Amino acid sequence: xxxxxxxxxxxxxxxxxGVSIAETLLDAxxxxxxxxxxxxVSRAEVVENFRNLPLAxxxxxxxxxxxxAWAPHPMPSxxxxxxxYLQLSGPDRYAQSYIRYAGGSTWHWAGTCWRLTPQDMRxxxxxxxxxxxxxxxxxxxxxxxxxxxxxxxxxxxxxxEQWPPLAEGVARSKPYPMPPLPFGPGEQRFTEVVKTLGYSxxxxxxxxxxxxxxxxxxxxxxxxxxxxxxxxxxxxxAATALARIEAKGAKITTNAVAYRLETDGANRVIxxxxxxxxxxxxxxxxxxFVLACNGIETPKLLLMSANARNPNGLAxxxxxxxxxxxxxxxxxxxxxxxxxxxxxxxxxxxxxIMETSQGAFRSEHAGAYFRFNNFARNxxxxxxxLKKGLVGKALDAEIRRMTACTADVVLAHEVLPDPNNRLTxxxxxxxxxxxxxxxxxxxxxxxxxxxxxxxxxIGKRIAQAMGATDIKLSPQFxxxxxxxxxxxxxxxxKDSVVxxxxxxxxxxxxxxxxxxxxxxxxxxxxxxxxxSLAFKAADAMVRQMKGA
Amino acid sequence: MAISRRKFLLGATVTGAWVTWGALxxxxxxxxxxSAQFMEVSKLLINHQLDEAVGARIAAAAATxxxxxxxxxxxxxxxxxxxxxxxxxxxxxxxxxxxxxEFAHWVIFAWYSGCSSPKKDAQLFTFEQALTYKxxxxxxxxxxxxxxxxxxxxxxxxxxxxxxxx
Numbered sequence: 226x227x228x229x230x231x232x233x234x235x236x237x238x239x240x241x242x243g244v245s246i247a248e249t250l251l252d253a254x255x256x257x258x259x260x261x262x263x264x265x266v267s268r269a270e271v272v273e274n275f276r277n278l279p280l281a282x283x284x285x286x287x288x289x290x291x292x293x294a295w296a297p298h299p300m301p302s303x304x305x306x307x308x309x310y311l312q313l314s315g316p317d318r319y320a321q322s323y324i325r326y327a328g329g330s331t332w333h334w335a336g337t338c339w340r341l342t343p344q345d346m347r348x349x350x351x352x353x354x355x356x357x358x359x360x361x362x363x364x365x366x367x368x369x370x371x372x373x374x375x376x377x378x379x380x381x382x383x384x385x386e387q388w389p390p391l392a393e394g395v396a397r398s399k400p401y402p403m404p405p406l407p408f409g410p411g412e413q414r415f416t417e418v419v420k421t422l423g424y425s426x427x428x429x430x431x432x433x434x435x436x437x438x439x440x441x442x443x444x445x446x447x448x449x450x451x452x453x454x455x456x457x458x459x460x461x462x463a464a465t466a467l468a469r470i471e472a473k474g475a476k477i478t479t480n481a482v483a484y485r486l487e488t489d490g491a492n493r494v495i496x497x498x499x500x501x502x503x504x505x506x507x508x509x510x511x512x513x514f515v516l517a518c519n520g521i522e523t524p525k526l527l528l529m530s531a532n533a534r535n536p537n538g539l540a541x542x543x544x545x546x547x548x549x550x551x552x553x554x555x556x557x558x559x560x561x562x563x564x565x566x567x568x569x570x571x572x573x574x575x576x577x578i579m580e581t582s583q584g585a586f587r588s589e590h591a592g593a594y595f596r597f598n599n600f601a602r603n604x605x606x607x608x609x610x611l612k613k614g615l616v617g618k619a620l621d622a623e624i625r626r627m628t629a630c631t632a633d634v635v636l637a638h639e640v641l642p643d644p645n646n647r648l649t650x651x652x653x654x655x656x657x658x659x660x661x662x663x664x665x666x667x668x669x670x671x672x673x674x675x676x677x678x679x680x681x682x683i684g685k686r687i688a689q690a691m692g693a694t695d696i697k698l699s700p701q702f703x704x705x706x707x708x709x710x711x712x713x714x715x716x717x718x719k720d721s722v723v724x725x726x727x728x729x730x731x732x733x734x735x736x737x738x739x740x741x742x743x744x745x746x747x748x749x750x751x752x753x754x755x756x757s758l759a760f761k762a763a764d765a766m767v768r769q770m771k772g773a
Numbered sequence: 774m775a776i777s778r779r780k781f782l783l784g785a786t787v788t789g790a791w792v793t794w795g796a797l798x799x800x801x802x803x804x805x806x807x808s809a810q811f812m813e814v815s816k817l818l819i820n821h822q823l824d825e826a827v828g829a830r831i832a833a834a835a836a837t838x839x840x841x842x843x844x845x846x847x848x849x850x851x852x853x854x855x856x857x858x859x860x861x862x863x864x865x866x867x868x869x870x871x872x873x874x875e876f877a878h879w880v881i882f883a884w885y886s887g888c889s890s891p892k893k894d895a896q897l898f899t900f901e902q903a904l905t906y907k908x909x910x911x912x913x914x915x916x917x918x919x920x921x922x923x924x925x926x927x928x929x930x931x932x933x934x935x936x937x938x939x
Contacts, residue, residue, distance in 0.1 A: 272917060278900075279887075279889075279893065279894070279895035279896070280886045280895070280903070281890075281891055281893045281895060283916070302893050303893065406924060407927040408927065409926055409927075409928075410912075410930045410931070413927075435923075435924060436923050436924040444923035444924070445923065446921055446922055446923055447919045447920070447925075448916065448917050448919040449913070449916050449917075449919075450917040454917075456917045565931070565933055566930075567912050567930060567931065568913075569912075569913040570912065570928070571926050601909075601914060601915075603906055603915075607885060607886050607905040608891040611881070614878065616861045616862065617819075617820055617861040617862045618862065620881070620885070621908045621936055622936065624905050624909070625909055625936060628908070628909045628913060629909070629931075629933060630933075
């Protein structure tokens with residue numbers, strides 16, 4: 226059977242943003258064709274890949290997702306400088322990882338779903354830094370709720386434990402569809418300890434089935450493997466939605482690497498070109514086009530699509546495509562503790578201190594979010610215990626002690642949009658001959674100052690209260706793999722790529738929803754906001770197609 | 774398991790710090806014999822139940838990584854027998870530093886980590902049977918294998934002293 230070549234809406238990317246849009250459009254009666262650069266694999270295959278990894282790779286989220294030759298993605302544990310996909314420069318390494326598979330990078334996300342606060346969306350107005358969003362929190366709130374029900378996000382019913390905290394203009398339109406997941410012993414102890422410092426460690430809102438099945442997926446049963454793959458699909462990932470949207474009529478073509486968009490005389494997008502795994506080129510036409518292939522591949526594809534009418538790339542009359550690359554720069558404190566905490570009971574991320582992300586200090590430096598990482602520690606401590614040369618009961622006791630009495634506490638920061646943090650096309654080429662992404666990045670003084678005067682001092686107080694006898698702090702910022710900013714949203718087409726519906730200012734039938742549109746990062750994980758923007762964009766597409 | 778049960782060792786003879794394996798040259802020892810010898814030596818070095826299939830995989834890797842592994846295993850067994858060792862603590866200190874102790878540590882490393890080295894290109898021998906997870910099996914799930922039901926993992930802090938039996 227030949228692949229279809231046209232649809233009402235063509236979506237590039239089958240991750241959570243793409244499938245959320247696809248389902249909305251299908252439910253509205255529109256035809257949808259989706260292109261996925263990589264392969265489609267079964268959950269069982271990924272789980273077996275994980276189980277067959279040597280211990281040194283068990284902590285690397287990418288290693289059980291080997292890339293197809295034609296759809297390379299970052300492989301930080303195995304790639305060499307010569308064959309690395311991302312070409313990085315600048316004071317900080319924008320060393321992201323993501324997956325070019327059907328289902329996208331939610332395959333290995335933790336499922337964390339912190340909403341933004343109203344303040345997070347008005348940094349310029351309130352604190353004189355960064356940018357304001359083109360929409361306010363009240364506009365986004367119904368889409369947050371829709372996302373919580375679409376993905377199956379569990380969370381607390383007590384307002385004191387919800388994020389954002391209840392305040393004027395922050396009322397939730399609906400409760401979470403499921404209650405929060407219980408804390409493991411380490412999280413419980415961490416919660417009690419930070420309470421003595423005046424901090425509230427609250428349950429993470431997360432896309433994971435809590436106590437019950439939801440959306441034809443089973444309840445979480447604490448496999449502690451959300452990253453790199455939930456073995457039972459209790460955590461939402463977009464792969465769980467592929468069969469459902471196909472049943473509704475979506476056509477999904479895998480191993481299809483989009484490499485160019487075509488425009489017509491009116492500067493509307495008329496087609497997308499892709500290479501298959503045999504390097505044969507194909508052309509797909511449609512009425513609306515959606516690029517939902519993540520915050521790196523989307524700006525890359527726009528830049529690769531430069532033509533006579535759009536010499537700097539599509540959607541780029543503002544010169545902002547590929548600029549303002551953002552993430553949540555994080556520092557990790559690895560603690561040795563006097564008493565056991567036993568991380569590793571329950572989901573890998575299950576709670577956090579969010580109140581430290583807010584405050585008037587944001588006029589001076591970034592906020593930070595603190596979390597107790599709940600990954601089982603054996604994979605991180607076994608080599609260290611064995612290196613001590615112990616045998617017999619002493620070795621058993623040391624592995625047990627190090628598993629129970631060590632912990633990672635993560636300090637995740639916000640970062641400001643900076644046009645100099647920029648993705649461009651490298652002169653280095655991939656297997657298909659397409660340019661690799663080149664990214665220059667500096668977390669900036671705003672974030673560095675937070676580490677100096679705010680987050681690290683708080684972190685050390687937490688460590689001390691936890692009974693830490695040793696603290697090892699990351700020597701540099703690491704990336705959270707929350708890719709944001711490269712197709713930034715704003716009210717002015719002169720300094721923004723997309724409008725409030727994630728529609729490209731330069732092309733009225735091109736939508737660029739997802740993390741790239743986010744105008745600020747705040748400190749919480751970005752996916753829930755990306756999907757909320759996707760639903761808002763999808764509604765706009767339906768209106769546009771229905772002629773409203 | 775007591776050393777006296779290791780009937781296969783009865784033919785071993787001590788030559789200085791090394792031991793020859795009966796009258797057979799190293800190259801003449803079949804894979805099955807090596808696997809059996811490896812399991813017996815492993816049981817001397819590790820005070821726990823060990824899986825035969827995993828042992829066969831580690832033994833094959835040991836034969837490649839340590840060309841003199843047969844002689845080394847025979848030496849270790851002889852040292853254990855000399856002490857009538859019932860657990861590794863009884864004789865490990867008698868293993869001389871250098872290649873023999875390095876080999877002994879590698880055998881222990883392989884069983885506990887389930888792989889051949891701490892490197893990213895290590896050979897995997899086992900995930901499910903890696904002993905590191907057994908030391909915490911009462912408290913921490915082996916990643917990707919749950920041990921509780923929906924929302925049933927709230928529990929008190931388990932003391933370090935409650936070492937599981939495995």
